[in-house]
Amino acid sequence: MATSVVIHWFRQDLRLQDNPALTAAAAAGTVVPVYILDDEAAGAWRPGAASRWWLHHALLALNEALDGRLHVFKGCAEQIIPQLGQQQGAAAVFWNRCYEPWRTEGDRRLKQQLAQLGIGAHSFNGSLLWEPWEILKQDKTPYQVFTPYYRACLAALTPHPTAAPPVADNFARQVACHGEVSVPELELLPSHPWHEKLAGHWQPGEAGAHRRLAEFLAQGLYGYAEGRDFPARDQVSRLSAHLHFGELSPRVLWRQVHRLRDRAPVDVDAYLRELVWREFCYYQLYHVPRLPEQPLRREFAGFPFRNDREGLKRWQRGLTGYPLVDAGMRELWQTGFMHNRVRMVAASFLVKNQLVSWRQGADWFLDCLVDADLASNSAGWQWVAGCGLDAAPYFRVFNPVTQGRKFDPGGDYVRRYVPELAALPDNYLHAPWTAPESVLAAANIRLGVDYPEPIVDVKTSRERALKAYQVVRRGL
DNA sequence: TGAAATGTTGGGGCG
DNA sequence: ACGCCCCAACATTTC
Numbered sequence: 290m291a292t293s294v295v296i297h298w299f300r301q302d303l304r305l306q307d308n309p310a311l312t313a314a315a316a317a318g319t320v321v322p323v324y325i326l327d328d329e330a331a332g333a334w335r336p337g338a339a340s341r342w343w344l345h346h347a348l349l350a351l352n353e354a355l356d357g358r359l360h361v362f363k364g365c366a367e368q369i370i371p372q373l374g375q376q377q378g379a380a381a382v383f384w385n386r387c388y389e390p391w392r393t394e395g396d397r398r399l400k401q402q403l404a405q406l407g408i409g410a411h412s413f414n415g416s417l418l419w420e421p422w423e424i425l426k427q428d429k430t431p432y433q434v435f436t437p438y439y440r441a442c443l444a445a446l447t448p449h450p451t452a453a454p455p456v457a458d459n460f461a462r463q464v465a466c467h468g469e470v471s472v473p474e475l476e477l478l479p480s481h482p483w484h485e486k487l488a489g490h491w492q493p494g495e496a497g498a499h500r501r502l503a504e505f506l507a508q509g510l511y512g513y514a515e516g517r518d519f520p521a522r523d524q525v526s527r528l529s530a531h532l533h534f535g536e537l538s539p540r541v542l543w544r545q546v547h548r549l550r551d552r553a554p555v556d557v558d559a560y561l562r563e564l565v566w567r568e569f570c571y572y573q574l575y576h577v578p579r580l581p582e583q584p585l586r587r588e589f590a591g592f593p594f595r596n597d598r599e600g601l602k603r604w605q606r607g608l609t610g611y612p613l614v615d616a617g618m619r620e621l622w623q624t625g626f627m628h629n630r631v632r633m634v635a636a637s638f639l640v641k642n643q644l645v646s647w648r649q650g651a652d653w654f655l656d657c658l659v660d661a662d663l664a665s666n667s668a669g670w671q672w673v674a675g676c677g678l679d680a681a682p683y684f685r686v687f688n689p690v691t692q693g694r695k696f697d698p699g700g701d702y703v704r705r706y707v708p709e710l711a712a713l714p715d716n717y718l719h720a721p722w723t724a725p726e727s728v729l730a731a732a733n734i735r736l737g738v739d740y741p742e743p744i745v746d747v748k749t750s751r752e753r754a755l756k757a758y759q760v761v762r763r764g765l
Numbered sequence: 766t767g768a769a770a771t772g773t774t775g776g777g778g779c780g
Numbered sequence: 781a782c783g784c785c786c787c788a789a790c791a792t793t794t795c
Contacts, residue, residue: 518766629766630766633766637767681766681767682795683795684767684768684794685766685767685768685795686767686768686795687767687768691767691768692767748769751768751769751795752795755795758795759795
């Protein structure tokens with residue numbers, strides 16, 4: 290009996306291990322593995338520059354793991370998949386679910402199309418530990434607050450068997466697909482070679498994901514609960530981009546971390562809680578699809594943000610005059626990443642001290658982060674701006690100086706990314722404008738020339754933000 | 766997963 | 781010895 294041909298459509302699941310849809314596809318027939326870059330369907334949410342760099346390398350790695358059998362396309366997935374299915378005489382198409390609104394709508398239409406063509410369509414959960422519709426309150430409505438959601442998730446945790454990885458024989462050989470291109474022909478790399486510096490910091494692809502996981506398990510988890518707040522230390526997982534592209538199964542990650550619970554003094558629960566935060570972001574995006582565009586708290590719709598192009602540009606370039614903020618923004622530009630503690634401070638600074646819309650900050654992050662993720666990024670910015678579910682209260686304004694002294698006391702982080710301040714002594718490092726002339730001169734710094742004066746005063750800008758938020762609050 | 770303003774307490778200097 | 785003031789050092793409240 291001739292085995293049937295099936296298609297596995299890779300999206301945010303660029304891995305072979307513990308890939309439920311891929312495993313099911315391999316069990317159903319000979320697999321034609323496919324990736325489609327569909328910028329038009331994604332619209333404004335198509336991958337940003339840093340993500341495209343990552344994707345380029347992740348696809349090369351995946352293709353290599355598949356012995357060069359990955360079929361890559363550029364164009365409209367809703368056309369390409371049905372055409373391909375017919376050309377190959379495929380019995381079914383398999384994929385792992387995504388949760389971005391443009392994805393869920395497209396997938397629904399595609400399922401209808403395939404049904405009409407008599408081609409099966411099977412979707413699986415390869416990206417989340419809990420499907421968003423599985424975790425609901427007693428009254429069957431979604432949770433609004435993280436902690437009860439978190440508890441409900443833990444209560445609902447069921448052990449999943451790891452999906453068996455496919456073997457080489459599962460994949461179709463020497464299949465020609467009309468219209469396919471090579472990975473480089475996707476033109477994911479920008480013409481300007483700024484991305485070359487990213488290569489020193491990351492190893493996209495499944496092998497890189499597991500290498501990083503092994504490092505984290507061996508070192509980062511020890512003292513994670515406290516250490517994760519200090520950006521100069523290497524005590525965060527740095528797995529976010531691998532998770533975003535699905536190079537690492539969240540179930541495998543959960544299990545590997547959880548195994549360490551009864552051994553060694555590692556902060557297993559603190560890290561797993563962060564993984565549940567990731568789930569909560571997807572949960573919000575699924576239940577409230579306007580998350581990326583509209584404030585979840587309606588009263589914020591008319592918030593008086595300033596249209597400050599110059600201020601936005603200075604924030605983007607790391608030239609606000611606040612060393613911790615500037616270090617974070619430069620880390621982002623140089624490495625495609627920003628430490629989470631600093632993300633909160635830099636975001637708070639833009640939204641509250643500069644009074645610029647969280648949408649503008651979110652757009653910049655989506656373009657610059659290698660881990661850019663619509664769910665996490667949108668939920669994170671809404672959290673900081675105070676307009677999201679279970680968000681930081683509007684009056685919680687981070688002071689970048691205080692935060693710097695608290696979480697970068699030795700100044701290693703600031704000195705790494707703001708080298709022009711490197712010679713300043715610790716006690717002035719986070720507030721250079723307070724240093725006496727003689728100290729500045731000794732450190733070879735002319736304020737306003739070598740490093741900017743503060744773009745706003747934290748005290749008065751904080752008061753301005755509180756006033757603006759009070760107006761919103763009155764409008765309830 | 767704040768910060769600043771305001772309130773309280775307690776030890777020490779001093780008349 | 782005592783009360784008074786000062787002011788850290790916390791604690792509480794407010795935004």
